[in-house]
Amino acid sequence: MPADLDDLIAPDAPGWFRRALQTPFFDQRVEVNGAQVHYLAWGEPGRRGLVFVHGGAAHAHWWTHVAAWYARQYRVVAIDLSGHGDSDHRASYSLEQWADEVVAVAGDAEIDGTPVVIGHSMGGMVSIATAAIHPDDVAGVIVLDSPVIEVDQEVGAAQAGQAFGVPRVYPTRDEALARFRTVPPQKHYLDYVMHHVARRSVHEVEGGWSWKFDHNLFNAFTGHIRNVAVPYLPLVRCRFALLRAEHGLVTPDIGESMYQALGRTAPVVELPMAGHHGMLDEPLVLTTAIRTLLADWDHSTPQRRWRASGSLARCARSVPPSFLVDGLTPGASRNDGGGAAVVGRGGGSASSAPTPPGLASLGTPNHQPRPRPRGGRLVRGCHVGATWRKHGVGVLGRMADTPDPSGAVAARLANVEAVRRELAHLTITDDAELVRRRSTDRSAMLGPLMASEVGGSLADAVAIPADEAQVIELVAACARHRVPIVPRGAGTSNFGQSIPLEGGIVLDLSLLRGIISVDQEHVRALAGTLLPDIDEAAAPFGRELRIHPSSKRMSTAAGFVIGGHGGVGSIRHGGLADLGNVQGLRVVTIEEQPRVLELRGEQTGLVQFSFGMTGVVTEVEFPLAPSHAWRDVMVSFETLADAMRFGGDVTLADGLDVKNCMPMDPGMATYLTPLQEFLPLGRAAAFVMVAPHSVEGLTDLAARRGGFVTLDVPMGETPRGFPGYEYTWGHAMWWLRKGQPNLAEVLFLLPPGDPAGTLDELLRRVGGETWVSSTCQRFAGRPSPQVALGIDGSIPGRIVAVSEAAEALDCLVVNIHQAKLGASSIRDFGPEQRAFKAAVDPLGICNPGHLADEELVPGEAVTESAKLVASGWSSRWADDAAAGQRR
Known part of the structure; x- marks a missing residue:
């Protein structure tokens, strides 16, 4: 055993771990875009390859005791991304640059064919980007506990100033090793694995010992790194698998979202007892899971994915991963007269629906370009998600076979199909599983009565608009064909708000995501913006949301307003409907010629906790409160x-x-x-x-x-x-x-x-x-x-x-x-509220069935x-x- 292994292997390390670290490997370097990138290589050149990619501020040796087990069968590589480990530092970093490094290292390592790329946490996001940007250079991707649609802990900790600042220099190596911690922390580690990884994480510098990463790693990301990784998901065409740790960051809901975005063909496998850093607490479980996936891929045919279609598929291939969302400056009215305004559309006849009390009508419906903000701070938003079109019999075909003596269901289904044909350029799917998931929420958690009364209620289809213009197209078509429409956020509601009681089309607003403007006092966001993204945007001002639900990590701005009544923060700020807790809402009316309303102040109460029955909210404006290190x-x-x-x-x-x-x-x-x-x-x-x-x-x-x-x-x-x-x-x-x-x-x-x-x-x-x-x-x-x-x-x-x-x-x-x-x-x-609903939904097709009548219908049980x-x-x-x- 080489002398340095005596230091790297703890005395109590088991035999399997010792054998892994004793497996010979080579330190290699390759120049990529002006920087020397270091990597480790096991096994013989010319074999099929595996490339292991570490997480943020980690390094290749986090994988050593896992990667070595594949050396008999594969050419195995573990990379130090630039800015990490023993690779050079750069002036700036990007997901795309790291993707280039992964491909370059695989080529330099003389791998036969294209490798499977295996990434942990931030490295999983690099792996996704690599497969999307270099589709001909990647055979498959295995992602370990990468919360692509949620907060990336490494980047979040860096931007919050909680970790990864300028590396401290410690007088002695032992003092540095004593300070070794992981981000995020977890309850359990294997001490002998931590012993090895910690010793590979420090190096001698002038004045003492310090960490092997560039403290400028995360400066390039305006927001968490998922804002760059998510748009690449629908572009991944190779084999894909997600490993989620039982006690890690990828919740079942996040796993489901990634499963849907990847065409419902990528397995999502839970690692029992593992924390986020699975190689540090359950390395044998992780090794077995990877080996099982590789063996399956060797002996199976890839399942055909759902075909991406419509404008979102084109958008995903043509637009940059992030973009600036233009919108209204908090407090600025869309008309110059103050108060609430209806944004009109030139041409056509005025809507016959009465103007709600206190709302000034500014003409007939007209989609005008959104004005640039007059103040505040624009923040990069994120246009995320995927589109689906399932071939074969979906919900429509199944429901058409159910008894329908009056013919009402058949007529509704025909109208839904008419909407789909008319809007073939938009994303509208009748896939049975997706419709089922978008037709449920968490109300069954509260008891059996709700489930017995509304359980099994299903929509007929799901529409996924990319922006407000598509929302208006969908609403107008549904109004023309008299199809019920059910606006939906993340589906975290507990009171049955988002269950479609009379079928129709669920309007999934998850792609309307991004910060429009933010300053010291207010934030304005698109309807589907996740609440953590709002707090992230407000953080540079030392501010945060006044109130949020306990489901904050996956709740959306509009979903909280429409379906929530209070939450964390109500101890100081009262209920969500208390005057001032929601400052503005932008609402699309449900008419053949939809109008766009701007509700301010007290008027927002007409829409709050309305179960989505009073139009489609596309933007929300919240006041902010001082943030603390809670x-x-x-x-x-x-x-x-x-x-x-x-x-x-x-x-x-x-x-x-x-x-x-x-x-x-x-x-x-x-x-x-x-x-x-x-x-x-x-x-x-x-x-x-x-x-x-x-x-x-x-x-x-x-x-x-x-x-x-x-x-x-x-x-x-x-x-x-x-x-x-x-x-x-x-x-x-x-x-x-x-x-x-x-x-x-x-x-x-x-x-x-x-x-x-x-x-x-x-x-x-x-x-x-x-x-x-x-x-x-x-x-x-x-x-x-x-x-x-x-x-x-x-x-x-x-x-x-x-x-x-x-x-x-x-x-x-x-x-x-x-x-x-x-x-x-x-x-x-x-x-x-009833008068407002009559004005904005004159046809009564906006989430129908959720309004309790004063009297029972004769004969109703x-x-x-x-x-x-x-x-x-x-x-x-x-x-x-x-x-x-x-x-």
Whole structure:
């Protein structure tokens, strides 16, 4: 064994690891576009090849103990991308430059034919770009836990100043090794693997020892690196597989999105027990997964992909990976008269629909070029996604065979097909699986009643517009043919908002993504922009969103406004519908000649929490709040009442910068499985999101109620790396359902006075097994704790009985078990909203079926959910109106 291996291999390393590091390899270099690129090579030249690509700020030796196992069969290469490891640094870096380096290294290594490229994290994105840019030079791509449509942790940490700054110089090698950390962190590592990787990560410099990466690596990326990688997905034509770590960054939803974008032929394989850095904690599982994929590819025929078609396919081949989105400067009106404006279209006759009260009509519909912003800061947006057209029988054919004595379904299907023929240049698919997925949301999580009433409801097709102009084309065609249209964001809603109850076409707005403008006070974004992208754009100003849902990582701007009512931040800023929390909305009306409305201020309430029944929102303008380096703090209490009263104290403590607080009972706490070491058995708790300078005050408040801190870490550094808010709000029920499959939820606001005492009395009255999570929020400046009470939904009549008991104690119960808006909902769809809907959707085809009627239709059966005793929260909104707030 060479002398240096004695240092690189830990004394307790197992035999397989020792053999891997003892496998001979060669250090090679090749010049690529003016820089020397270093790589490692195993196996004999002239064999089929594998190229391993590391993640951001890592290097080739992260792969050594994995790559060596393929040397008997392949020519194996592990590259140091420029700026990493032992390769040269450049003045600037790009995904495209790194793709060129991968191809150049494969050629220099004398690989027979084209290689399979295997990339981890950021390296997976490089691999995707390589396959798209150099399709004739790549045989296949295997991506390990690369969250292409989500935040890239390495780039995000660099841009937030949390990691990868100017490398510190340590006096000794041992001091440098002691500081070795991964980004993102994970709970488990193999110590002997970390021993090796850390020692390969440092080198001697003037004055001591430092890290082997260029701190300027990520400066070139305006936004996270996925803004460059995503547009390449639909261009990948080679074999492709995604390996997602069970405890990594690629969630099942992200995996599904990539699966769809790649034509539904790329396998998505979970690595059990692995964290994001799979080669550091489960290298043998990873090695086996790669070997299995390679063996399958050697003995199988690639499945034919869906054919990319329409304008998006052409766009993906012709436009740069990112572009500037032009739009309205926050606060600037589209007319010069101030107030709300209708953007008109020249030519044609004026729409016959009445102009909504308070809205000034500026002529007939006319698609004018969007004005350039007059101020603020333009940020690069991202035009992402893929297009699909499935051949053969899809949803249309299947549904046409169902009984249809009145002929209504057949007529609707014929109208849908007419829309598809008329708009053949747009992306409209009837693929059965895609339609099924776009016809569901997360409402089944709340209990069996919703599923029994709307389960199985399906759209007839899915349309994926690329921009607002295509939205208008789709809306106009649907209006002409009387086809129902259902606007949809990410599908994270819990109340059945996006379920198409009367068929029609789901309008998937995920491609309307990008920041229009941002400054110190406001941000304006396209409808499908992910909320993390908005916070990212606001970060240079030291700002962030006031409020966001617990599903922030995949929620969209318009989806949150249309389907959300509050969330993280409501403890300080109230509900989403409180005046000022949404500043502007751009809305396309549902008419044969659609108009485009700009709603400002109070007028946005006509559309908020409307279940998408009042037109198609294409842009959203939010106010911003100061950002902080938030911390996740867990506080333990003896009883639920103590935790609830602490929550009330925190809500009223205006001097503390707190963004979220969830009190919970001991039963609920047992289901937050990754946090068990911080949740003493049998005790209640409160999970708080707090600014660093407010932790001391928070600790003092907790002590008043007998509480003490058990966890205090930077947000996202909890076990498994989830931000603390992903255990709260709607996510609390998600964690609970993992262990209670029969879960049902009763949602209510506690009355003022002694809310903790009321909750204790309710639990005494209802008896049985219950689980409590509460979210602290304000209405009109007053604490209004919201309680999600988990119960066993399989017990007949249990939901109704618990709801009645809560109402008897003056709790305001909301009926979340029907996908309709009415007096018992979170917000009633009142006379003003109904009049607005009549004006913007005169045909009644915008997400029909979600409006609760005042009277039952003769002969209509009374559903179980309709029997619930529920006051809704309209009375609380009315109280707020009396206090000077908008209903």
